[in-house]
Amino acid sequence: MPKAFLAKPLDPKFPEYVYAARALVKVFKNPGGSKVVANLLLGEWMKLVDESISVKRRVHVRYRGGEGYVEPSDLTRSRQMEIFFIDVSQGDGVLIQTPDDRRILIDAGESDDAYEFIRNKYRLDKADNYIDFDVILATHCDADHTKGFLNILTDPKIAVKRFYHNGLFRRTDKRQDPGPHKGNRVYGLIDRLTSMDSPTLTPLMKKLIRALEKAETNLPGVVQKMKDLGRRVDMPQGGFVCKRLDAAQRFLPPYDEPQKPLLIEVLWPRANLQDGKPSYPWYGNAGRTVNGNSIVLCVRHGNQRVLLTGDLNTDAMDDLLIAYPTIPGMPHALQAHVYKAAHHGSQDFSVPFLQTVKPDAAVISSGDDRNDIHGHPRAVLMGTVTRYSRCEKPAVFSTELAACFTRLSKKEQAQFKSRKAQLYERSIQGIVHLRSNGEQLYLGSVHGRKSTSDPLSNIFWKWDLWPQEA
Secondary structure, eight states, rough: OOOHHHHHOOOOTSSHHHHOOOOEEEOOOSSSSSSSEEEEEOOOOOEEEOOOOOOSOOEEEEETTTEEEEOOGEEESSEEEEEEOOOOOSOOOOEEEEEOOOOOEEEEOOSSSHHHHHHHHHTTSSSTEEEEESEESSSOOOOHTTTTTHHHHOTEEEEEEEEEEEEEESSSSSGOOOOOOOEEEEEOOOOOOOGGGGGOHHHHHHHHHHHHHHHHHHHHHHHHHHTTTOOOOOTTTTOOEEOOOOGGOOOOOOOOOOTSSEEEEEEOOOOOEEEOOOOOOOEEEHHHHHHHHHEEEEEETEEEEEETTOOOOOHHHHHHHHSSOOOOOOOOOTTOSEEOOOGOOOOOOOHHHHHHEEEEHEEOOOOSSTTTHHHOOOOOHHHTTTTTTSSSSSSEEEHHHOOOOOOOHHHHHHOOOGOOOOOOOEEEEEEEEEOOOSSEEEEEEEEOOOOOOOOOOOOTTTEEEEEEOO
């Protein structure tokens, strides 16, 4: 880091932020001495306390959960790409925070876990705090991916600019669910979801339509409030966007400029025109068809690749291999450093697909609340998912395994009826963190005691980090 860049004076009216520049940055209790009070993951924010900074001594900073002193060489003013695989129990929820402070939310689980994570992370409880999302995207319409969107889309402090989906929505008529199908194709793909589609759709799909209409109504007002507070907010041309996303589009707007450091490719689904109508593959029944046509994204940040696959199944994975044949001498379009395992670690997967992806690390989002009715993640997937890795020490992170639970007291247990007894509460959320500077990528989850004063503080947390620092 250039000396002059770090040492420039600070304006006390506008406190400046810096970020952790290494995989794990130590925060010391004092300007001298060796006692460490926290370890901050690459890209973690810190607010500078001192009005003047010297590269010859530790820098006084505040961070979420406390304050301390950091070596100047461990700081940068450049933000990193952050991806949070949110602990939503059974379901998916992926938040991407870009290096230029923009946000993308991919799925949101079935509960309000993703919503509460967003409210806490961006402190939406404060009167003057608002947040905007460039994109909210539903990989497909199952409840454990979309129901959690309802409160996010309707929150008056959240500006949603674009909502993308795969065009298949569940219908009450089983013969037409998720669209009329003939042979091995399904039709009736919806582009702009409106109340005109409502009579044929299930109750959850109707709620989603109403939430989208509320998001569109809220957008101009929230954006104006953010601008009044001095925030930089841009709007899509033509206003709110609700649109079916197709691999023919190639990239996810507005992350569709190949010369930029962050590019998001759309790899699936891909519609074919038959009799002038777009159609997707039919995979035997409605559930498998909705899952198999999940939106698949490849997040490319510098030379790092993260593959997000929704609830793909074996048949769909094999179709992807046909759609993207191997080109000799070229890295495969599906190859990625990190793979968000499809369908919460289901055993319905294709070995040739994993042989092509060659993930060095995998993230599994799962967590049944009661009786483990889905049984995810499955043992065979856990044993196979990184078998074809290109590194010596691959890793598998699971939101379910990363979560920690504390047994309730007898008094707390007595408050529950015996048939609905809940003996444990989640004490640490099973969030899996990904950070990338474009050249290096790290995954991590935390363990250890939580702070009694701030349950979201990481002051007592230790990191399970991959890859380990040299």
